[in-house]
Amino acid sequence: MVGADETALDLLRTPEAGGRVVRGGLIRGVGFGISTALGLATAVLLLHYLSLDDFGRYATVTAVLGIVAGITDAGLTAVGSREISIARTATERAIILRHLLVLRIVGASVGVLAGVAFTVVAGYSNVVIAGTALGGLGVILISVQSMLTVPIWVELRIVSLTTLEVLRNLLTLAGVAVLVLAGTGLLAFFGVQVIVGIVLIPATFVLARVGMHLASGIRREMLVRLVRETLPLAVAFAMSVIYFRVLVVLVSLLSSEKQTGLFGTSFRIFELLLGLPALILSVALPLLSVAGDEDDERLRNGLQSMTEASLLIAALLVVGIGILAKPGILLVGGNQYVRAAPVLRIQALALIPVFLGQVWQLGLIAGRAQRAMAVANGLALVLVIALGLTFVPRGGATAAAWVAVGAETALALFLRIALGRMRPGGAPSLWFAWKAALAMALAAGTGYLLRDSLLVAACVAVLVFGVVALVTKAVPADAYHAFGLTRDREDE
16 A cells, blocks of 8 residues: 555655755755766876776777767656656656666667677777676666666755765776776776676665565556657757767868867867756756646746856856866866867857756756757757858867857757747746846956956956846845745846
8 A cells, every 4th residue: 555655745846845956956066076076086097007008998998888878878867857756656656767777777788789799890809899898787787876866866865866976986986096006907997887886776776765666567558658758858868969079070070180189179178067057957857847747837937047047157157267268278288289278268158058958958858848859959960060061161160169159059049949839938038147147247357357367367257256146136036045045036
């Protein structure tokens, strides 16, 4: 019998959920920083220990497995989060999770087999083939562990979720460090994720609180329904993986090696920030999913607040990159790449539509309009190729950066139009954008005036940005409420 507590309204249906989402986004941001630092430390160990040839083989295997992991997820986690969020009982959630796990295991296994087959057909060395097989087992285990985190995500236990993410990177670093100290060969490093998965799965299983519900049977009709819901997202996500990287290829084909190097350097740094909006904002998907299923007004309010906050964060990042682009390039690539700094400043502008687009994609997923997402991403992909073919041959890296900004802006516009069509009045208002624009302009101007001391310029610019944002009430009211503060909306 289903207990009374299972049928009660959960956290996602209470006013407290909004505050949890805001605080959770901040926690995920901190976790992202820690995980990035751990990832860099792991890379440093590998670069210093492995020979150039072995590191090339390692990079090849990780690239193949990275594609496998990305494609086999194919939006399944997002769909799973939505479906589990709107389920009313613990039993229903466990049933959905069980079917998601089956799909994830099957998908990851097929993907790994395809990856191994590719390395064989492509004629790679035995260590690359064996490494892909061994690392592929790790991909399957981590895929299972990742899917088991969905109930934790849905229940907005963001500290637990972030802890697991950081722990995964910490265990990876520790595993690599042990192998380096032991003086092992290349193949052993591909087994690190297997050990990480074996350690994390039991811990995640306990935290997910799914118990023995997972031991029941599988229903074909539910598997089919989940696959149908996921396919449009799979197409959209696949195109988003290709999206920006197409420009790197176009520059390499249509311009000089020097221009390719400049754009590649800029893109490498920009790529580090591409995952940030998804990581921070995806915390809200369970809340938006419940709102989309039960309360249109709550969905609109949630998307509006997220849109305002996202624009503010993106604007601040653009200012920071604008000031620190040159020292950042010097740190990563040295003097020979310093001319990539202006390219990076231009490309950073794309973060504004990237953040906004991420919010609006979550809204479309919550409203079961993922087909519109696929169409929008398809149009943007066509546009980025067309603009690239037109402007890159003469403009090189600079033109490619502007194409990235234009295409990403177009994608955000397509997504906003789709939101408006999904439900009347569903598209967030942009009346507030002047506040972020004013804060951005004044902060950038301050940074330019103090450009002789870039560290001071960055600190003062952030301070100016914050003051202007507070004075103009650019910070959404929900952000204040999340920390027990209040802000009056009457004069807006």
